[in-house]
Every structure is written in structure tokens, then in C-alpha cells.
Amino acid sequence: MIIVNETTIAEPAIMAEMQYHPAPDKRAAMLKAAESLIIAELLKQRAMALGLADAQQLQDHSPASQDLVLDLLIEREVAIPTASGAECLHYYQQNPQRFVTSPLIEVRHMLLPAAPDNDAERAKAKQLAEAILLELNQAGDFAKLAANYSVCSSKDNGGLLGQISKGQTVPEFERQVFKATPGLIPYPVESRFGLHVVDVLRRIEGDVLPFDAVEQRIRDYLNEKVRRKAIAHYIQNLIGQAQIEGYDFALSGSPLMQ
Structure with a gap:
């Protein structure tokens, strides 16, 4: 009480x-x-x-x-x-990273399916992804490998997802690909859908938004x-x-x- x-x-x-x-x-x-x-x-x-x-x-x-x-x-x-306007401007100047548009990245990938709660499936998919990465590093053809192994509909277009910005893909995939530099990501990227082999073709940095x-x-x-x-x-x-x-x-x- x-x-x-x-x-x-x-x-x-x-x-x-x-x-x-x-x-x-x-x-x-x-x-x-x-x-x-x-x-x-x-x-x-x-x-x-x-x-x-x-x-x-x-x-x-x-x-x-x-x-x-x-x-x-x-x-x-x-x-x-x-x-006040001065206080708003001061905050803008002190926090420029908060006022930048999302970068754009051009990506192609292969999706090797594996349920998130199936450890055996995920281990098998990871092993296959690592084998594909090894082949790509030895001048393998990304488009052909995507057609053979990927279950994403993008496989019919060489694995190309096109240009994507933040918020367009699932968070766990996004976190990995947006921090990567252009080129083949040297490890499989995990998501709720399975394991991804990802090649970042191009990155366009975001623009700083004007104060107004x-x-x-x-x-x-x-x-x-x-x-x-x-x-x-x-x-x-x-x-x-x-x-x-x-x-x-x-x-x-x-x-x-x-």
C-alpha cells in the first residue's frame, strides 16, 4: 500500500x-x-x-x-x-553526420537459402558460400555462379540488385553491405534468408542536406x-x-x- x-x-x-x-x-x-x-x-x-x-x-x-x-x-x-534560429544552426554545425542523405550502393549477390533456426542448413550454406568466394577470387564468373546457385530472382540478371539505399533491405544485410568498400565482400553475409555472396560494384556517398x-x-x-x-x-x-x-x-x- x-x-x-x-x-x-x-x-x-x-x-x-x-x-x-x-x-x-x-x-x-x-x-x-x-x-x-x-x-x-x-x-x-x-x-x-x-x-x-x-x-x-x-x-x-x-x-x-x-x-x-x-x-x-x-x-x-x-x-x-x-x-532559436542560432541554437538550431549551432546544433546543425555540431552534428553534420545527422544531416546526410543515405549513400547509394550498386550491388550484385547470390542468395544461398538457410532457415535462421536450422544450424545444419546454415553451416552447409556457409561452406558453399566460401567455396563460391574462392572460385570468384580465382576469376570465376559471377553471373554464371549466380544462375547456378542463387535462389533470388536476381539470378536471371547476373545477381544484380541495382542501386539500393538504406532501408530497402533487411537490417542485418544492410549493416554489412553499407560498411563494405567496393569489391567482393571476402566473407559470406548472413541474413534471416540465408547466406549471401555479395559484390559491391559502386558506392555513391550521401550529400549533406542544407540547413534550410x-x-x-x-x-x-x-x-x-x-x-x-x-x-x-x-x-x-x-x-x-x-x-x-x-x-x-x-x-x-x-x-x-x-
Whole structure:
């Protein structure tokens, strides 16, 4: 049982709340659930004290209703600055790698199928891929080998996938091919579909986006970052001013108290 400014949060309420807070173990889930209910109660009490929400809104414990109450409180009690043009430009200049278009790579490949949970199949596919790589390094014909061994429809076009950008293939394949230099990748590339023999034919680096094209995105990011920090600070203050029995935020490991 937890008491928040003389209002009781009973154990059944905490147990019911746990379903919304996945955690590695039951104790961690209980702590998250208790913290969520305490904060919701503090927001409710503060909104009632200021007359910002009606009784029906305050009895509704849905996330949407709680967000509405929080927005009303933040609007009334917290001054949140917005990012200036100079601050946006400074962020742009300090983080140029975040504002580059995806590189393009031209790739051909062979897919040797193997189910991700079949170790024997994958070992066999890896052995075949390594044999194909050895043959290619000895002047083997990629197109002919693709026609013979690949199960991808690209085998009818010499294994050619064409130009691809990030996000067009599965992540595990993408991570390997986009970090490779042009040429035959000297090891089989694994994916959920099997083993790939990959030849990167060409790489076209991405372009840096102009500041004007990303200024609004930067402004939104910085404003949201400041807003989240302000909300955390506001909730921290509510917790610090409250009388809470049965739960100690200072010992819970809550990021609010960091």
C-alpha cells in the first residue's frame, strides 16, 4: 500500500497497472507501476487544486486523459523556452553526420537459402558460400555462379540488385553491405534468408542536406528535448513537495531522480 498526500494507492491497483509496464522481473514491473500511479495521482491532485480539469477527466485513468491533465498543468505552471534560429544552426554545425542523405550502393549477390533456426542448413550454406568466394577470387564468373546457385530472382540478371539505399533491405544485410568498400565482400553475409555472396560494384556517398532543409526538424527535436526535461523537472518538484509513504523515488532507480 502507498499513500500519496493522504490518498491511498492499494496493492490491487498496482498489480493491475503492472500489465502496462514490461520489465525483466516482477519487482521491476511493480516499481514501474507504482511510480506511474503515484505520478498520476500527484498530477490529479495538482490539477484539482488549480481547478484545471473536471471530475470526469480526473477519474479517467487512460493515458490520453493523463496526458491532457499534464498538458494543462505544463501550460499553466511551466515556461518552456523554444529553440532559436542560432541554437538550431549551432546544433546543425555540431552534428553534420545527422544531416546526410543515405549513400547509394550498386550491388550484385547470390542468395544461398538457410532457415535462421536450422544450424545444419546454415553451416552447409556457409561452406558453399566460401567455396563460391574462392572460385570468384580465382576469376570465376559471377553471373554464371549466380544462375547456378542463387535462389533470388536476381539470378536471371547476373545477381544484380541495382542501386539500393538504406532501408530497402533487411537490417542485418544492410549493416554489412553499407560498411563494405567496393569489391567482393571476402566473407559470406548472413541474413534471416540465408547466406549471401555479395559484390559491391559502386558506392555513391550521401550529400549533406542544407540547413534550410532541416531547420524545422532540428527545431522540433530541440523543442521536444527541452519539453521533456521541463516535464521531468516539474514532476520532480511535485514529488519533492508531496508526502509519500510506502515508496521511495530516491531508492527506486527512477530516471526522474537522476
